[in-house]
Amino acid sequence: MCIENNINNVLSSLPKGVTLVAVSKTKPNSDLLQAYHAGQKVFGENKVQELVQKSEDLPKDIIWHMIGHLQTNKVKFIAPFVSLIHGVDSIKLLKEINKRALQNNRVIDCLLQIHIATESNKFGFDLSEVNEVINNTNEFLNIKIIGLMGMATFTDNKDQVIQEFNSLKVLFETIKNKDITTLSMGMSGDYKLAIEQGSTMVRVGSAIFGHRNK
């Protein structure tokens, strides 16, 4: 298991213009440092407490993304430093991020999480709600919605995964502008399919750091 080789393998398979978020949840600081020394600067975590702790312990030039479901009452802990929040799934959450960003004198980039999977347990807005959400948050000056994020169904059915990613890509194309530039889709098992469907940001964990203990 060599994290440096894994990073380089993933990076060499990414077309220009696709950003790698190294998903380091549950992994020790020593693993993140191996990736960091291989040149990786963008890391994604899905638990607030772990994200805060790692951001305190690790080099200050790391770019931290919150990729998991975010509870409103925890926004304040990451607002001082988080650089992108992927899983924004309610107006209430956007409002809270805006408030905490303002308190920190920052503008925080956000992705709207869109529900594309047939699985009912995934969070997110419906495809049809996106324009309304964007219009309803125009007055939130301390957030910037820079794109969309989605997770496909966990299945071996490739056609289904392709179709789900494609539905997000089609929506993304309709709202793309100078601010809305980022389409976050694809994980270890499906990032190549996601890139074929137009992903600009992949969130890869186990293919870099190995399997996680549940």
Ligand SMILES: *Cc1c(COP(=O)(O)O)cnc(C)c1O
């Ligand atoms: C854990 C996680 C990933 C990475 O998953 P892998 O299959 O290990 O690559 C990506 N996105 C989100 C939202 C996650 O929670």
